[in-house]
Amino acid sequence: MKKKQSDILKIAISFAVLFVLYHSAEYMLLFRNSIFGFFVFQFLFFLFAWILGNWNNKNGFGFWGLSFSKLKIKHVLTGIILGILLYGIPYIISLSLGTEFVSNIPPWTDILKASIPFVFGVIFSSFSEDVLTRGTVFRLLNNKIKTGWIILISATIYLLNHIFRLNDGLDTLSYLFLLGVLFIIPLIFTKSLWITGFMHWSGNAFFYITHNVIQTKDNLNYVTPNQIFVFWIIILIPIIWYFFSRFKSKLI
Secondary structure, three states: HHHHHHHHHHHHHHHHHHHHHHHHHHHHHHHHHHHHHHHHHHHHHHHHHHHHHHHHOOOOHHOOOOHHOOOOHHHHHHHHHHHHHHHHHHHHHHHHHOOEEEEEOHHHHHHHHHHHHEEEEEEEEHHHHHHHHHHHHHHOOOOOHHHHHHHHHHHHEEEEHHHOOOOOOOOHHHHHHHHHHHHHHHHHHHOOOOOHHHHHHHHHHHHHHHHHHHHHEOOOOOOHHHHHHHHHHHHHHHHHHHHHHHHHHHHO
């Protein structure tokens, strides 16, 4: 009993430390416009994730499901493909329905110049958020409560972790919660964060390139892009669940 209480306390302390570092990085980027500050705190996040992983179970990043010895090219490709499908399908639907329209497409050289720094930086924020909102929850609750509760708790923490977006309306809150449900499914089946991390990263990169670099604007319509996104995630959740339940042995 004392050992279990000690393990819970360690993970709780780990979550608190990583939470502060993650949001310090977000604060530096959003409110100080400091890319340097962002990378400093992201570096500290992963440094402490490694230290705390060793403290919890003497296996560094492996404790959070990011063992480099278990990383395979199929994890990278599966995550990237799923991330592009996650954001690409609703984007195509929005353009087809006229809910969104492309207002400007810069030259391809400008697209590359604008995309590369973001694509590089967002890989750190995507994986750090996955460690914080999914890795910690999974390590704390796996084999202790039912899987459904793990998913709901992780999704709720993922939603609440977006502390600067909690006033953005029901559509935003809905898709954030549903993304939290979707993103933990690969972790549930593979016990690894790699696929989730690359899925999260490629989705963020795709959205940024198609909405900020290639400028896309909303059009007044009977349905919003966020509502289309919500409906698509609802459809995708059982598909992803079936996919990983069917092919988990090939994806581990």
